[in-house]
Amino acid sequence: xxxxxxxxxxxxxxxxxxxxxxxxxxxxxxxxxxxxxxxxxxxxxxxxxxxxxxxxxxxxxxxxxxxxxxxxxxxxxxxxxxxxxxxxxxxxxxxxxxxxxxxxxxxxxxxxxxxxxxxxxxxxxxxxxxxxxxxxxxxxxxxxxxxxxxxxxxxxxxxxxxxxxxxxxxxxxxxxxxxxxxxxxxxxxxxxxxxxxxxxxxxxxxxxxxxxxxxxxxxxxxxxxxxxxxxxxxxx
Numbered sequence: 001x002x003x004x005x006x007x008x009x010x011x012x013x014x015x016x017x018x019x020x021x022x023x024x025x026x027x028x029x030x031x032x033x034x035x036x037x038x039x040x041x042x043x044x045x046x047x048x049x050x051x052x053x054x055x056x057x058x059x060x061x062x063x064x065x066x067x068x069x070x071x072x073x074x075x076x077x078x079x080x081x082x083x084x085x086x087x088x089x090x091x092x093x094x095x096x097x098x099x100x101x102x103x104x105x106x107x108x109x110x111x112x113x114x115x116x117x118x119x120x121x122x123x124x125x126x127x128x129x130x131x132x133x134x135x136x137x138x139x140x141x142x143x144x145x146x147x148x149x150x151x152x153x154x155x156x157x158x159x160x161x162x163x164x165x166x167x168x169x170x171x172x173x174x175x176x177x178x179x180x181x182x183x184x185x186x187x188x189x190x191x192x193x194x195x196x197x198x199x200x201x202x203x204x205x206x207x208x209x210x211x212x213x214x215x216x217x218x219x220x221x222x223x224x225x226x227x228x229x230x231x232x233x234x235x236x
Contacts, residue, residue, distance in 0.1 A: 078113075088105070139184050141189070142157050146168075
């Protein structure tokens with residue numbers, strides 16, 4: 001019986017050592033390329049006036065499509081009431097295979113649109129501002145990733161990335177009264193940052209359900225421990 005108890009203590013010690021190693025060593029290795037920034041409420045200034053003025057010039061409407069019939073058609077078919085343009089520009093979209101595609105990014109007070117160049121009346125994808133969970137920004141290139149757990153991530157590249165992220169941060173704060181998590185990475189090419197999002201949030205989104213990764217790991221380790229203990233008693 002003493003031998004069995006000794007083995008149980010040995011197994012539990014191993015699991016504790018694993019937790020310490022994971023939390024200190026693995027965490028440090030995973031985070032050495034990343035710096036997390038959360039802007040404090042005092043540093044986030046909500047725009048004093050978000051109402052659209054049709055006769056004013058939008059300096060972020062780089063494509064000059066604010067009053068185009070195509071954009072109005074897009075809003076009519078896919079938009080919401082009182083939706084208006086905040087930003088428009090050409091950029092590079094990077095798909096899952098790493099292929100680069102020229103696209104148009106349209107940001108409104110309600111959503112983010114991805115359209116083909118010259119075809120602004122129909123979007124390839126529409127992302128609600130409130131569906132954003134996090135943005136990863138490269139500090140060594142123009143790449144950034146919009147993390148949308150309810151769908152899939154949006155990998156982009158633009159020399160105007162800082163302005164885009166700033167606009168999205170303010171819009172998110174305006175609509176949710178919460179801060180959007182911005183992760184800065186010194187990686188030049190943001191590959192597999194989906195894993196980073198899962199690691200940071202600790203949540204896997206499966207359909208309508210959110211599964212806590214760390215809780216799941218704890219349950220698996222606990223069941224494994226019970227299995228080992230049962231095996232030890234069975235061998236006596």
